[in-house]
Amino acid sequence: MFELLDSINTPIRLRTLHHAALAPLADELRSFILHSVGATGGHLSANLGTVELTIALHYVFQTPDDRIVWDVGHQAYAHKILTGRRDDMPGIRQFGGISGFPRRCESVYDCFGTAHSSTSISAALGMAIAARNTGESHHCIAVIGDGALSGGMAFEALNNAALYPDLQFLVIVNDNDMSISPSVGMLREHLGALIANRHGNPEANLFNAMGLPYTGPIDGHDLPELLRALRTLKTCRGPQLLHVVTEKGHGYSPAAADPVLYHGPGKFNPAEGIRKSPSASLTYTQVFSQWLVDAAERDSRVIAITPAMREGSGLVEFERRFPERYFDVGIAEQHALTFAAGLAADGMRPVVAIYSTFLQRGYDQLIHDIALQGLPVVFAIDRAGFVGADGATHMGQFDMAYLRCIPGLTLMAPADEQECRQMLQTALQQEGPCAVRYPRGTGSGIAPGSELTTLPLGKGVVSRRSTQPRGQRIAILAFGSMVSVALQTAALIDATVANMRFIKPLDTQLLQALAREHDWLVTLEEGCVMGGAGSACLEFLSSQGACLPTLQLGMPDQFIEHGATETLLNQYGLDAEGTELAIRRYAQALGLGCPAAPSVFHQASA
Template sequence: MTTLLNTINSPADLRSMTRSQLKPLADELRQYVLESVSKTGGHLSSNLGTVELTIALHYVFNTPEDRLVWDVGHQTYPHKILTGRRDQMHSLRQLNGISGFPRRAESEYDTFGTAHSSTSISAALGMALAARTKGEDRHAVAIIGDGSMTAGMAFEAMNNAGVHDDINLLVVLNDNDMSISPPVGALNRYLARLMSGKFYATARNVGKSVLPSPVLELAKRFEEHAKGMIVPATMFEEFGFNYIGPIDGHDLDSLVPTLQNIKNLKGPQFLHVVTKKGQGYKLAEADPVLYHGPGKFNPAEGIKPAAAPAKQSYTQVFGNWLCDMAAADQKLVGITPAMREGSGMVEFEKQFPRRYYDVGIAEQHSVTFAAGLACEGLKPVVAIYSTFLQRAYDQLIHDVALQNLDVTFALDRAGLVGADGATHAGNYDLAYLRCIPNMVVMAASDENECRQMLSTAYQYPGPAAVRYPRGAGAGVPTGKDLDTIPLGKGEIKRQGKRIAILAFGSLVHPALQAAEQLDATLANMRFVKPLDVELLKSLAASHDELVTVEEGCTMGGAGSAVAEAMAEAGIHKPLLILGLPDRFVDHGDPGLLLAQCGLDAAGIEKSIRARFAA
């Protein structure tokens, strides 16, 4: 039953409710989130944990006039439901459906797109200062998860915000002791110490906001004495914020009046809210990692152990290779920016705990940290999603490539990623990597080739990257060997006539199907850099037309590399470059998205026939 929830089509409806109705509303909203996600798949634990916080924020603040910026955006399903999208939840993360993250084009209540982490304070500060500049009386609120606070960008923003004492800015730290993987680092230990003083802190800040001045002065003197005894000095106040908390993020009787009091305060405010990931669903509370981003499941039964898949995923291929190479070479160390499970490093951590480093959500640091390890003769392997390596581009160029340091980059989720959409798609790595001097760039076409490429990258005495897609490969078995492939050499997969298709990585197999229909030659190029120019010249000499195929952007990508090589070699042959279009590709089933982009076997064949009348 969703009696109360069905009456809410906007936060204005929520604000017309009595305080006594908010708790039963929270129960309905939590159940609706659980039922919705169980039918579509998506992020669950984080959203179950933000139900009361979402209600309180929309109840107290005049949204959308007051701006809410959620960070990371995968905690916004309750927000979407309360802002007019309840009846669209069945389409969540599906083709032509609503996004799993805040999206400005989707709703006026989604004030900022936040699918990557640690951006909210910067964006909210911009909004707060814009309001001051324009003479508008409105609030900007950043709701940031504790994992997102590990990134330097969050502290850069706080450092900037703390000097503006006349803005309406609130930062809400949603402290659930869990980002995606288990929490790491000194900040987590610091927050745990703050928790030990929660009774003092709560009393102290109620005094700040509601007590008359004589009693408030007494409270201030008590504060100076008690701070040294009970609570460490809060670094948030050193940044210029008024720190309030911690308070229970599931207690609406605490949340609502605290937010109402804060709303009347000027200057940067920092509210520390403690929530439980998976709150209200015992299975998710017990295992928030398992229920972080589940597929479809029966809520009454929970997630059942999946049958062993017929094919290995590329992530599993990497995880197995990492353990095997670490056993063979004591110099190997593995690094992840808070994606232990996603990058397939759980077993590596178990087997080699002293050579495993989770640096938190800090991609820039992960790359320069790897550079420092490489300077001392170790061989770091950075496991990072293609889309997240974008965040460390300067470090990649300045700290690794410029010094030609021996760092291996394992780029998971290359190409389209499906339900997570444009924010998480790895469409640009081929273009942004191949232009960097000293880099070697490889694209795997199957599981065994991926394993061999990882060994090749590892043995190369400089920076090298292997990109591979999300999900399972073609079903090619892998062994336990650590064989390499010849540097910069492609291979012919099919010999045909007239047309030569030069395919890179994940699209080798659909390109091969197209080549069979066209009786064309198919080359698995394997290397984007160094490009196999000799193979290119041979194919150009023996064929009338050339085609390149890649699951990456065509502007500056592998096809561009071929065109540049042809121009330099003076090769004058027609060239068709197929790849992802010059637009952001939305969320949906990966196979459907590739077909829409003309990159399935039928689409590749159709484009070649249209261009060359084949």
């Protein structure tokens, strides 16, 4: 079925092909990607759009000596396949399998690990400087999409690159008029004008003005044109920029027609396309989406902001209902936060919808521009905790640790969908910065109501009481998504469960009472143990002289690899069985009281 593709294990073999064989190879490669992603799930439309570009780059340049940095990297499946990982594609993004993004530890052809946007130009520039300083002659190429080019870091690198006229450095702008959603901003308009004027005079453009000689725009699906341009630019000295126009989803009409739907699909049959099926339970993202619309109907000050994640963060309906209060600022998290600060400073109530892993990119703005001024900005933090197939770059494991240390910031974690709605409304009512962190996917199935009610600030609740006598009385202090796990575990060992609700401010009265009434404690969180919610509990208890044995359970001091969320919870002992086993081992090691009757799981594990 794949006569040409089956013969290629490395780009060295690719470069032995006659150029006339490259177009048939592109057809085979595109078909392989389509059926591979259909079988496993993964990133599709971006990968279908870069097949010819990938072939041309590896054909013209001497990889891996020449470096290619793929910005974000969700368009690098063709690169993985051509660099010896075709047989690994059935396990992509699955536990123990290869990553969906480039990784240095995976292949010598992955010269730089990516997954967050707008980093490629900086990284490739650093490599070009290193090559110059060590007397090496290899080329360094950054492949960046027009969506990723909206990130400020990309412009910082472009501003710096033209200072070094002696580098073998090439920036390729892969322009498909999309990030995940359609691209936004004046840069999009500028690139569009260059495309419209491709047969006219392209000299008056941003890139030439910044000192990077501009070539293009050229058709990114025309292999002869790509090869000619790349061969010419390979001989040029100094930083260069090539503008390539591609189509997301190219070659598969359903993906080309709806590249957003086919950006990161689950498993599907390519012959049938994606079939949407309604879910019985709401996801936390949908809970947020419904709350935001309801809140905006009641309060005209409510503004929604997203850094290029309209669909992922659940803002499609809000944009439809309140277009004048919806702002997609592009892949620019720093700008998103300070923009929100400006809105809040003049009386608006901005809500920043953002993934946990992406909020990291605006941390200084959060501290300096929002928290220091006590501005009422709400952060709806999606994908907090395990996120599954996207892996270490996208895990929401650090937000509790990096947020709870910020003075004046309120941080909440809901145990279910109804609490999520209530916490979001609670956050909206505060006069300072507030964050609500919630996980990917569905919760426990508790449907939220339609009312806009709030929760008492800084107050948790006891969800279950232990019936054990003193000496064997354990309290599990659970945060957010771990409350359901704590309740399952508590049923096995007859423990008390506290739904703490607030990471900051902690419910110190509840914490003191639990410490008085129990012999030892367990903290349970879907975030990093170091500096997280459990650490906050220990810090307070220590300050009160209430030092009792406490087992902290959460994500370990390591980057978490990709895999299904259920698999990862099991792998790191954060499902009910793993939590029970950790509690029993801790009790045995320290000689603490713990109910002796083994659970069904404990019997099976013995």
